[in-house]
Amino acid sequence: MIPDSLKFKKLVIGCGNLIFADDGFGYEVISKLEKMELPKDVGLIDAGTGAPYYLMSIMDKDCPVEKIIIVDVIDFKLEPGTLQKMGIDKLKKIDKYNFDAHDMPLSNYLIKAEESGVEVIIIGCQAKRITMPDIEVGLTEEVKNSLDDAVNMVLEEIK
Structure with missing residues (x-):
């Protein structure tokens, strides 16, 4: 049985942990989106x-589900707060997607989702x-300043 949280054509999934500073980025983007009126076929998940x-x-x-938009922090050695939209082709360059704290690599699931016909976008x-x-609860100023632009990137993807 499919959980109600997954009964949408498009899912925006915020990843990370808000008690580790900038790792709370995904949570903060989902929080902003929850205050907006979104299309009925869009679901929001704070996946932590x-x-x-x-x-x-x-x-x-x-x-x-036909489309997944993952919102998360990345480490590409860019300027803090820099946003990047990418597909699964760049997943291997993101360490946390290959090994996470629970030894369940996120990249494998995203690759399988795309192979099964689900479009996968990552906004990092x-x-x-x-x-x-x-x-440490709270985002750094640089990451906090990128929240509105990240929300706009998500809105473009769910039109």
Whole structure:
């Protein structure tokens, strides 16, 4: 049975952990989107560090998802706050997508989703500081300043 949170054609999935500084970027973008009126076929998920669990369910043949937009921090050694939209071809360059804290690589699920016909887009923001394992709630100024542009990138993808 498909969970209600996955009964949409387009899903925006915010990844990361808001208690580790800039790793809360995905959460903050989802929070802004939740305050907007979005098309009825768009679902929002604050997945935290549990994105692989949602993606496993998307593989179900009865799941209606046609497009996934992942919102997360990246580390491409860019200027902090720099946004980048990419497809799964760049996943291998993002360490956290190949090995995560639960040994469930997100990249495998995203590749399988795309192979099954689901369009996959990643909107990444270059982090300045991720404090794990030390707790620090709140984004750095550079990443915070990129939130509105990230929201606009998501809105372009869900038209």
